[in-house]
Amino acid sequence: xxxxxxxRLRTRFSGKSRIIVLAVLALTIVxxxxxxxxxxxxxxxxxxxxVSAGAPFIADSRFNIAELECETGYELLERGTIDLYxxxxxxVSSHTERSEYAAGALQQYLEKQELLRVADEYExxxxxxxxxxxxxxxxxxxxxxxxxxxxxxxEIPETAATADKDPVSxxxxxxxxxxxAAPERNIAAASPVALPEPLPAVPAATDDAxxxxxxxxxxxxxxxxxxAEFVSENDIIIPSLMNPPIPLAQVIITFLYVVPVFxxxxxxxxxxxxxxxxxxxxxxxxxxVTRLQxxxxxxxxxxxxxxxVIIGVTIVLKGNILLGLAIFIPVMLFIFSIxxxxxxxxxxxxxxxxxxxxxLSVVTVYLVxxxxxTGVNDLSYISPLTLAVTMYxxxxxxxxxxxxxxxxxxxxxxxxMFVGTRVFNEEYLMGFRPLHSKIAEAIYLTLDRxxxxxxxxxxxxxLVPLVFMVELASIVFVTNLPVPFMLGFMLIVSVxxxxxxKSAGVVILLQNKALPRxxxxxxxxxxxxxxxxLAEKLLLLMAMSVVSDSMxxxxxxxxxxFILPLxxxxxxxxxxxxxxxxxxxxxYLIAIALGSMIHAIYNVSVMGMLL
Amino acid sequence: xxxFLALLKRELRSITREKTxxxxxxxxFFIASFSSIILVGIMAFYDPSSIGDSTxxxxxxxxxxxxxxxxxxxxxxxxxxxRLNIYPDMTAAEESFKRGRIDTIMVVxxxxxxxxxxxxxxxxxxxxxxxxxxxxDEPLKRYENYxxxxxxxxxxxxxxxxxxxxxxEFLYSLxxxxxxxxPALIAGSIVIDTISExxxxxxxxxxxxxxxxxxxxxxxxxxxxxxxxxxxVVMWVGLxxxxxxxxxxxxLVILLGVVIAAAISVITAVMALCFKDRExxxxxxxxxxxxxxxxxxxxxxxxFGLITRLSAGDPSMGIFQVALYAIPLVVxxxxxxxxxxxxxxxxx
Numbered sequence: 001x002x003x004x005x006x007x008r009l010r011t012r013f014s015g016k017s018r019i020i021v022l023a024v025l026a027l028t029i030v031x032x033x034x035x036x037x038x039x040x041x042x043x044x045x046x047x048x049x050x051v052s053a054g055a056p057f058i059a060d061s062r063f064n065i066a067e068l069e070c071e072t073g074y075e076l077l078e079r080g081t082i083d084l085y086x087x088x089x090x091x092v093s094s095h096t097e098r099s100e101y102a103a104g105a106l107q108q109y110l111e112k113q114e115l116l117r118v119a120d121e122y123e124x125x126x127x128x129x130x131x132x133x134x135x136x137x138x139x140x141x142x143x144x145x146x147x148x149x150x151x152x153x154x155e156i157p158e159t160a161a162t163a164d165k166d167p168v169s170x171x172x173x174x175x176x177x178x179x180x181a182a183p184e185r186n187i188a189a190a191s192p193v194a195l196p197e198p199l200p201a202v203p204a205a206t207d208d209a210x211x212x213x214x215x216x217x218x219x220x221x222x223x224x225x226x227x228a229e230f231v232s233e234n235d236i237i238i239p240s241l242m243n244p245p246i247p248l249a250q251v252i253i254t255f256l257y258v259v260p261v262f263x264x265x266x267x268x269x270x271x272x273x274x275x276x277x278x279x280x281x282x283x284x285x286x287x288x289v290t291r292l293q294x295x296x297x298x299x300x301x302x303x304x305x306x307x308x309v310i311i312g313v314t315i316v317l318k319g320n321i322l323l324g325l326a327i328f329i330p331v332m333l334f335i336f337s338i339x340x341x342x343x344x345x346x347x348x349x350x351x352x353x354x355x356x357x358x359x360l361s362v363v364t365v366y367l368v369x370x371x372x373x374t375g376v377n378d379l380s381y382i383s384p385l386t387l388a389v390t391m392y393x394x395x396x397x398x399x400x401x402x403x404x405x406x407x408x409x410x411x412x413x414x415x416x417m418f419v420g421t422r423v424f425n426e427e428y429l430m431g432f433r434p435l436h437s438k439i440a441e442a443i444y445l446t447l448d449r450x451x452x453x454x455x456x457x458x459x460x461x462x463l464v465p466l467v468f469m470v471e472l473a474s475i476v477f478v479t480n481l482p483v484p485f486m487l488g489f490m491l492i493v494s495v496x497x498x499x500x501x502k503s504a505g506v507v508i509l510l511q512n513k514a515l516p517r518x519x520x521x522x523x524x525x526x527x528x529x530x531x532x533x534l535a536e537k538l539l540l541l542m543a544m545s546v547v548s549d550s551m552x553x554x555x556x557x558x559x560x561x562f563i564l565p566l567x568x569x570x571x572x573x574x575x576x577x578x579x580x581x582x583x584x585x586x587x588y589l590i591a592i593a594l595g596s597m598i599h600a601i602y603n604v605s606v607m608g609m610l611l
Numbered sequence: 612x613x614x615f616l617a618l619l620k621r622e623l624r625s626i627t628r629e630k631t632x633x634x635x636x637x638x639x640f641f642i643a644s645f646s647s648i649i650l651v652g653i654m655a656f657y658d659p660s661s662i663g664d665s666t667x668x669x670x671x672x673x674x675x676x677x678x679x680x681x682x683x684x685x686x687x688x689x690x691x692x693x694r695l696n697i698y699p700d701m702t703a704a705e706e707s708f709k710r711g712r713i714d715t716i717m718v719v720x721x722x723x724x725x726x727x728x729x730x731x732x733x734x735x736x737x738x739x740x741x742x743x744x745x746x747x748d749e750p751l752k753r754y755e756n757y758x759x760x761x762x763x764x765x766x767x768x769x770x771x772x773x774x775x776x777x778x779x780e781f782l783y784s785l786x787x788x789x790x791x792x793x794p795a796l797i798a799g800s801i802v803i804d805t806i807s808e809x810x811x812x813x814x815x816x817x818x819x820x821x822x823x824x825x826x827x828x829x830x831x832x833x834x835x836x837x838x839x840x841x842x843x844v845v846m847w848v849g850l851x852x853x854x855x856x857x858x859x860x861x862x863l864v865i866l867l868g869v870v871i872a873a874a875i876s877v878i879t880a881v882m883a884l885c886f887k888d889r890e891x892x893x894x895x896x897x898x899x900x901x902x903x904x905x906x907x908x909x910x911x912x913x914x915f916g917l918i919t920r921l922s923a924g925d926p927s928m929g930i931f932q933v934a935l936y937a938i939p940l941v942v943x944x945x946x947x948x949x950x951x952x953x954x955x956x957x958x959x
Contacts, residue, residue, distance in 0.1 A: 134730075206728060
């Protein structure tokens with residue numbers, strides 16, 4: 001099967017078309033190489049600046065510079081032909097919005113030049129006299145609540161008391177002078193005290209740190225140069241050289257790995273769809289191979305190419321190959337499973353193209369979004385990319401972090417393969433129906449009629465990762481709304497998605513008239529809800545092992561661990577299913593609205609209890 | 612002409628019926644939203660004041676001071692919304708820190724040859740750490756400048772005022788051009804898909820027998836794609852306006868978006884007619900696209916840059932620069948009409 005696939009691909013790109021492809025590819029590589037070495041500048045020529053004779057030199061391509069006499073300069077500024085006039089050392093703006101931004105940009109640039117000048121003219125300890133050594137201590141505040149509103153007034157006696165209790169403590173500071181009053185008085189009371197421990201004498205070390213950071217600072221213009229071996233956070237901070245960590249590197253890593261895999265899987269879908277349309281797949285079905293073998297056989301060569309790409313990228317970025325594979329193989333399988341679903345479901349190329357683009361952007365967000373918070377919040381470990389960033393920083397991650405990041409992806413892959421083999425028949429492949437009925441049909445084919453209870457239970461479980469991903473993606477949309485609506489909208493989305501997921505199996509059985517008795521409807525609804533909740537809690541448990549202190553987790557686990565949520569899920573799902581059973585599938589959406597309402601009321605009251 | 616219009620209507624109907632356009636809009640909306648999230652993230656790191664001011668983050672710092680020099684720092688911190696507690700020694704400070712009464716400890720020793728080696732003790736907890744760094748950034752920079760000045764090093768800060776430009780630049784140099792050009796890229800894909808579909812379903816032969824010229828068939832496909840792109844571009848200009856993001860020179864920006872969409876449609880139509888199957892065409896298109904985007908970087912102004920400067924209201928950009936892009940398009944368009952028939956009928 002696989003060998004056949006490779007031959008097919010090879011014949012596609014032979015002769016002239018191979019030459020064309022290679023030529024275009026070479027051109028692209030040359031182009032990117034040149035741009036990379038030219039310092040990519042976005043916002044080229046965005047601002048028009050007039051400068052007077054004695055003004056400092058501006059070497060920043062964001063600014064179009066014109067040397068102007070004082071009078072003309074002010075006149076053009078007035079007329080709006082230029083955005084700024086640099087009169088000697090003074091930035092003159094015209095107080096329009098655009099001019100203000102230009103002034104901000106120019107000032108930032110000039111400040112940087114000043115720092116570089118100072119660094120150049122003076123010796124290093126005069127230019128950068130403040131070095132800050134950062135160290136971390138674990139706080140043992142058991143209850144996060146106690147940390148929040150500790151009032152200043154309670155603070156002062158405490159301080160004084162400790163000072164008194166400690167007999168070794170050096171000069172009795174003006175502790176009694178600390179009145180429980182405004183903080184300004186505290187400042188006034190500040191006076192030199194002898195420090196208990198002498199500070200480590202590390203002049204050479206901090207000087208080195210300054211030089212290193214200065215070099216870094218001088219180098220980067222607009223976009224920081226991309227390095228895969230991230231410098232982990234500085235232990236010595238020089239305030240004026242502090243570089244804000246830009247999540248750009250995360251984005252670049254994702255694209256380096258994910259885009260080639262996407263390309264390769266695009267070939268897979270194309271080939272799959274083409275053989276589907278030309279009915280070759282149907283012919284294959286009559287051959288003495290299983291459906292799984294057909295699908296895997298077609299996928300295998302592309303998986304192999306992807307693995308080669310992953311290894312290649314890891315080598316180029318000087319990463320650990322085994323770790324790279326361990327991190328990105330689940331991602332690759334996940335991408336392929338999305339494309340397999342697309343290929344199975346759609347018949348026209350146009351739909352495929354768009355669905356692919358949508359999938360690409362959702363996957364990118366899923367990977368990049370959380371990874372932006374690498375090192376900021378442990379919850380970022382829901383994205384495998386965070387593992388990659390950690391790896392490239394030369395840090396380690398734990399086994400449970402690895403499983404939290406990769407298990408959902410692997411589950412989705414397994415699920416898709418299973419569904420794929422179930423729907424792999426002529427009628428489904430060749431049918432031309434709207435998307436929702438295609439999905440409904442796939443679900444119906446997936447449910448095993450002989451073991452209905454078990455299938456529904458498992459379906460409830462297996463939809464959890466999917467629901468979780470949809471909810472994550474919806475966060476992105478929600479950010480467009482004004483803040484007060486954000487939470488409400490998120491609540492609605494998550495409730496509706498969950499109700500849909502839980503009831504889908506039962507409702508589709510109803511639609512196919514497979515459940516004549518109300519008792520069965522109720523039983524299956526309860527099973528589906530149980531499965532969903534079990535998987536949800538399992539995922540939560542995994543998250544808990546990684547993230548210990550998060551509002552998010554608290555909110556999720558709030559309201560009891562088992563009985564209450566189970567009751568809720570069973571009730572809301574039963575309402576949806578029974579309503580649909582009574583009034584017919586045409587009223588499914590109304591049923592969902594009803595169930596969602598119950599679910600939402602529960603969620604709001606749980607939140608209310610927490611707050 | 613009426614034949615062409617009928618064809619055009621058919622193409623447009625198929626685009627709307629298959630919900631293609633809906634997918635396209637969702638995708639763009641998604642990308643735009645996501646970029647703005649990244650933007651907020653960047654803003655938080657770059658310019659904490661923009662976020663700190665609005666949310667009133669307060670942190671509590673414990674100070675252990677060993678030097679007279681510390682007075683200005685305390686003032687800066689106080690102005691920067693940091694609540695201060697002064698401790699006589701480390702033990703007391705650490706005690707408070709461990710109980711969670713203060714968020715951070717700053718140990719400021721006597722300066723040594725003019726250098727102050729400050730120690731900053733931070734909580735291990737990641738989220739808190741970031742906030743503390745955000746709030747401390749400005750006061751620490753001011754203190755550094757104070758120390759510099761006392762060493763006789765002066766920084767000439769030319770003027771105050773001006774707004775931080777990061778958001779502005781990000782918006783007009785990335786988000787707006789992406790939104791204006793993405794419809795063009797989609798138009799390219801639509802052209803490839805509709806043309807190669809005709810090849811793969813072998814319907815071109817049927818069309819050849821119809822009372823319309825093949826040129827018209829292909830032109831109708833391209834026009835449908837360009838019209839779709841135009842609708843999206845206009846929509847984005849309106850939506851951005853609703854979000855208080857004003858696109859200056861809106862007419863020219865839309866025109867440029869449409870011109871580029873048309874150019875890409877012509878290029879993709881040629882490719883689709885040459886390769887005659889979707890798989891290869893889409894693949895080559897993706898690479899060509901990367902090459903085109905890369906290559907356009909060397910133009911001055913590049914399409915990207917021109918959209919940026921037009922939409923940000925740069926008075927030196929106008930109809931002339933847009934026309935520079937429109938003229939070659941007309942030329943290749945006409946040439947294409949001449950050769951398209953030959954390409955369709957040529958064998959694989």
